[in-house]
Amino acid sequence: MRDLRSLERMDGQAGLTLVEVIVALAIVALMTGVAAISVGGSDRGGSAEAEALRLSARLGLAVDVALIEGQDVVLRWDERGYEFITQAGDASSLVDGRPLGGRRELVEGLDLAGSTPEGAVTIQGDGSHAQASFVVRGRGAGWRVTFDGLNAVAERMSPA
DSSP states (O other): OHHHHHHHHHHTTSSOOHHHHHHHHHHHHHHHHHHHHHTTGGGTTOSHHHHHHHHHHHHHHHHHHHHHHTSEEEEEEETTEEEEEEEETTEEEEOOSTTTSSEEEOOTTOEEEESSTTSEEEEOTTSOBOOEEEEEEOSSSOEEEEEOSSOEEEEEOOOO
């Protein structure tokens, strides 16, 4: 019995409180976040691979917007960047929703080229879509984004 009483007395004095555990976990989470951000942060989004994957994902979203809203979405590009616009009759406007809205400027050192000479491809809201391919070149290997009208795939180009 004596051992039980000594344990009862120590119960209020030993161990960590819930607040201390939460504070310790918050500090560990904060340090983990800082470490994750600092690893590779200098080239974040600046590679041809990252830009090709971003363009591929945005093309997929543009197809969804065109099919769901039933209106054409046009991808216009030049060597320095691209933007998505909607076409309702004769009126053209930037796609309002993120992440399609606004012009995407490529970081310095990257270039974009497309397969159509006019610098635009229309993704139609009635389900018929134009095909196109894009090449993103920059530091390291170039990347090709192939768009079949519904799906976009980014893949590393073989060295010339």
